[in-house]
Amino acid sequence: MSKRSVSFKIYRYDPDRDEKPYMQDITVDLEPSDKKLLDALVRLRGKDDSMSFRRSCREGVCGSDAMNINGKNGLACLTDVDSLAQPITLRPLPGLPVIRDLIVDMTQFFKQYHSIKPYLVNNEPTPERERLQSPEEREELNGLYECILCACCSTACPSFWWNPDKFVGPAGLLAAYRFLADTRDQDTNARLDNLEDPYRLFRCHSIMNCVDVCPKNLNPTKAIGKIKDMMVRRAV
């Protein structure tokens, strides 16, 4: 079988060595078992061990290997390498400071996630057994709890690019609604108060880039819409 050769154009920057970022052209021969973009990147590292990116589970559940692939955010481990136009252009997720190569500083992203108090609040005495929740009530959490915090969505969002310190961003707001929608959570008012300002929630202009790029097929825009509804209903 003839070798499959794939050409890349990859954003490279090592602050320890490079004065400024540059795009590296590199070609790599793949083995038949190399199916995903991540497989190709691991193969590429056999050729150039300085190419840096995060990776772990290689099955789309840990959220490590998010990057900008031919102009669109996605996970390398869930992207078929043969589906991509060559040269495959890889850049770090947009809008966050680059640490090295495809590795970005996610501090701001997690700060926003933490800012929505991503934990259940229930001040009643702890019961001996589980708190009851009907299957229908539980179903409300589907499409919300599956988020893997890969940051594909927030870093595809112009509102987040412009105000990463003030706008919570789609990932954080999806998490906010995950707790608002949980019948076991009692902090609804405080959670809405926490989002009631011109930026934190309302900078979302429903551009829907987040929906377009989410590798788990989640819909942050819809969740944000529901939070806005709750705000309105609370006001009247």
Add this chain to the structure above:
Amino acid sequence: MNVAKRTFDAVIVGAGGAGLRAALQLSEAGMKTAVLSKVFPTRSHTVAAQGGVAASLGNSTEDNWHWHMYDTVKGSDWLGDQDAIEFMCKKANEVVIELEHYGMPFDRTDNGKIYQRPFGGHSMNYGQAPVMRSCAAADRTGHAMLHALYQRNVRANTQFFVEWMALDLIRNENGDVLGVTAMELETGEVTIFHTKATIFATGGAGRIYHSSTNAFINTGDGLGMAARAGVPLEDMEFWQFHPTGVAGAGVLITEGVRGEGGILRNASGERFMERYAPNLKDLASRDIVSRAMTTEINEGRGCGPDKDHVLLDITHLAPENIMKRLPGIREISIQFAGVDPIKAPIPVVPTCHYQMGGIPTNYKGQVVVPKDGNPNTPIVGFYAAGECACASVHGANRLGTNSLLDLLVFGKSAGETVVEDFQSGNLSLKPLPADAADASLARLARLENQTGGESVFDVGLEMRRTMQKHAGVFRFDDLLKEGVSKMAEVAERAKRTEIADKSKVWNIARMEALELDNLIEVARATIVSAEARKESRGAHVRDDAPDTAENPNGRDDENWLKHTLWYSEGNRLDYKPVNLKPMSDDVKAIALAKRTY
């Protein structure tokens, strides 16, 4: 190199399920704690667990912890310690209910309770029929659990050191543990974490095998650190090959698929498990199912052009049930097998999944080693929990859903023990030896200055291929012996790894070289321990120890009902007795018997 020093009451290495559960105990008790993790906590491999966590809640079928204990002892092929198993099964309801209170989005029964599904090897009334014991959040239980635990830690203000790799364990001349050295990946700087207590929760090392469900990060860092520091590793010959990894890709397909009614079929469409396990069939224990599949393939009844896999069939299940209970599996199957399981069966092969052995501990999470005639003497200041530890609850074969339970119960228990020891004044900050960081600095300097060396990629590949060939689902004396000498050669090569990238910043090449050091310790432990154990038990099955009247299933209790202890120095083996006595006087020991399902 300058080495910074930081002082904490405790350091926890690893922020998967076990590390996060332990961290909660320490944070809520007000201990000054550092949690180190190579990855952001929610990227730890607990996230990939799918099918559920075991607890005898009895929400859908009658159940109790005695039945769970019996299943676990039997599943372990009697190599599990019955005191630890009793402890785990008794504690299961408590730790699972706690998770629900933390906000974990479990699926629900019609009356609002936690949804439970059947799972392999779990039975009611001591083996009579499948029981619904696996508490599940669709087929994303690990993800839901890890996020809930992380979120609870956010509430508890736990202090994380994200993307820090621990390098070596620090011990003084008495052998007491004083903390670890660790490298910050972003800067490459080394810091000493000087502590009163050190908890390892570093997970497994499934990456020693070529075909593995494990993540890239599962490199046995805790085991490598422990082994280099003179701590023995227990029962490392026992590796679980999960029956259903996606053929070619290795990605896990949960046993919950069979719990929901999935059936394994060979090339002629036969439900072959009926021949191997007439009672529990496809829901027999994992070692049994993996061997049955391998036998089918070896005897020419495999599927596909190369007859190299079997099929996992759920096409007879209602599509809406698949969408509701197994949505993640459907995604994985489409992504990695190119098959929509609603329409066609999934090609699967047994794939390395879980390490039953590990750092020897007791049920309190204390690391225990032979000393002064006592085989289980705690090391002062050292604790471990989760897959990196061996309590031992899984013995020679783990039951599905007992791993998430293990990390909850023993993560909490290790945390509680540390808090107790801390509050009672049993822990103190002992003076740091002058050479505390020398071993780590020497490893880094060696790597920095190596010339004419070996590529990390090549040596790692040779290790994985060697382990796959020489210590797989079925084991052969000649292959094991050959494997021991081959791994010794690979280990020599690993001492001369060379990296081209010398950057200080986020240097993956350096990280992978350091990880390889850890994997090599685990691979050596595995092959040496496996070669030495001349019986078949649980996941360790040798062709020269077949099923006989004298030794049912090839198990030789007279000579081999004992735990292996492997020491890195000199590749030395030692053994210690299995605890066949439960913790409580009023609990009857599960008597030795032949394992059938």
